[in-house]
Structure formats: structure tokens, C-alpha cells
Amino acid sequence: MIIEQYGIRLKRVEFNDIELIRRWRNDPTIRKTMEYKKRISEEMQKKWFQSINTPFNYYFMIQVDDEPIGVLNCKNINLEEGYGEGGIFVWKHNAGEYIPVFASLCFLNVVFTELDIFNKSFIKVHKENKKAIVFNRSLGYVLVPGQENRDFQYYVLTREDYNRKSQKWIQLAEKLSGDLEKPKFWGVPGPLNLDVINEKLSFQAS
Incomplete structure (x- = not known):
């Protein structure tokens, strides 16, 4: 599954990506900001990927001009309650100060509007x-x-608050990227996607 908007491409993480992610996740400057601060071994990374490669977890490589610069995720999706838990880390900070902003907007635009999964x-x-x-x-x-x-604190965003407060960021993203379109997303339907995503992917492919 791939999502694109504002010059950002979000490509769902595959097995071949996990060693690059592990290398950057173990970087001291990134590791110190994480709740889990120990070094991650190759075997631990493989087990992690097996645990998150499910319909209820979506991890994406953030790409700019085809170069991977970070990871954005939405995990532990609860369809009954209509929520998921997001996260992001970027290892190439000279890619542009607004890259994490644009990546977040791109994904939230999809889950709140295009797919209508979350409240x-x-x-x-x-x-x-x-x-x-x-x-x-x-x-x-x-x-x-x-x-x-708590040292690590939970924050919550409702769809209504996002629609109300994100407009200035969206206007900035549109201005700087020149992209005024809705987010584009595509991929192959399969067992690792939620039914609602597979339905959307099948519709777009038809």
C-alpha cells in the first residue's frame, strides 16, 4: 500500500525494509527519544516485524524523491471504537523541516476522510x-x-478537532508543495489489510 500527498510518499514497510529501520532506530540520537531505549538485534527486529505485519498495524517508510527518510505508523487499530495509535520518527532531518508535518497530514487525511476509519x-x-x-x-x-x-504521555485527536484545527497546516502544505489534490493511495488487496481498505483498493483498481 502506498499513499502520496504534498510531495511525500508513504510506502508500507516490507521485510526488506526492516534492517534499514533497525539501523536508524538504534542510532543514539533517535534511541534516546524512544520509550524503549535498548539496542535492537536482528532477531528482535524480525520478531517485531512478524508481530506488526497484520491488518491492525500499518507502518510506512516516509520517502522523499524515492529516498527513505523515516517511519510513520498507526498501530493497535480498534475498529469498534474507531481509533488507532500513531507515531513517527525521521532520521534525515535535512530533508526539510516540514517533512514530518506533511507526512502526518497525508496519513491523517486518509484515515479521517478518505477511508473514514477513525473517530x-x-x-x-x-x-x-x-x-x-x-x-x-x-x-x-x-x-x-x-x-x-507520566514521562510518556498520551494525547488524543478527534476527527472534529482535526478538521477544525488542521486547515492552516494544510494550506501551508499545499502552498509549499504545490499539491492541491486529495491524497492518492493504491496497492494490492490482501489478507494484511482491513476489509475497508481492501474494498477501497479494489474499487480504485476496477
Whole structure:
């Protein structure tokens, strides 16, 4: 499955991608920002991929001009309650300061609007990551009650708040990228996708 918007391509992670992800995930500058801070072995990475390569978890390589620069994910999808938990990390920071913003907008536009899967999106952010907190609050994320004293805190975004607060970011993304279209996404229907995604992919292919 591939998603494109604002000059960003999100390509669903495949087995051949996981060693590159592991190498960057083990980089000290990235590892120190993560909740799990130990080094990840090749075997651990393979087991991780097996655990997340399901219809309820979507991990994407973030690509700019065909170069992988980070990973965006949505995991632990709950269709009954209409939510998933998102995350992102970027290892090539000179690719552009707005790349994480554009990648996030691209994905949220799909799940909130094009696929209509979610009513809410959750993220977990370290309390000292002020830059991420400011950005996510500007999208409409709010701190979940009871998280105030935790190091890693959950924030929640409703579809209504996203539609209301994301417009300035979307206008900036459109202006800088020159892309005024809706997100494009395509792929081959299969058992690793949710039914609603397979239906959409089948419709687009027909």
C-alpha cells in the first residue's frame, strides 16, 4: 500500500525494509527519544516485524524523491471504537523541516476522510519533547486526563478537532508543495489489510 500527498510518499514497510529501520532506530540520537531505549538485534527486529505485519498495524517508510527518510505508523487499530495509535520518527532531518508535518497530514487525511476509519487518533509523546507537543497541539491533539505525571504521555485527536484545527497546516502544505489534490493511495488487496481498505483498493483498481 502506498499513499502520496504534498510531495511525500508513504510506502508500507516490507521485510526488506526492516534492517534499514533497525539501523536508524538504534542510532543514539533517535534511541534516546524512544520509550524503549535498548539496542535492537536482528532477531528482535524480525520478531517485531512478524508481530506488526497484520491488518491492525500499518507502518510506512516516509520517502522523499524515492529516498527513505523515516517511519510513520498507526498501530493497535480498534475498529469498534474507531481509533488507532500513531507515531513517527525521521532520521534525515535535512530533508526539510516540514517533512514530518506533511507526512502526518497525508496519513491523517486518509484515515479521517478518505477511508473514514477513525473517530480518534492517539499518540504518545515524552513530556520533555516540547517541539512535538506544540505541533501536535496545533493539529488538535489534547492531553488525555490522568497523564500529567507520566514521562510518556498520551494525547488524543478527534476527527472534529482535526478538521477544525488542521486547515492552516494544510494550506501551508499545499502552498509549499504545490499539491492541491486529495491524497492518492493504491496497492494490492490482501489478507494484511482491513476489509475497508481492501474494498477501497479494489474499487480504485476496477
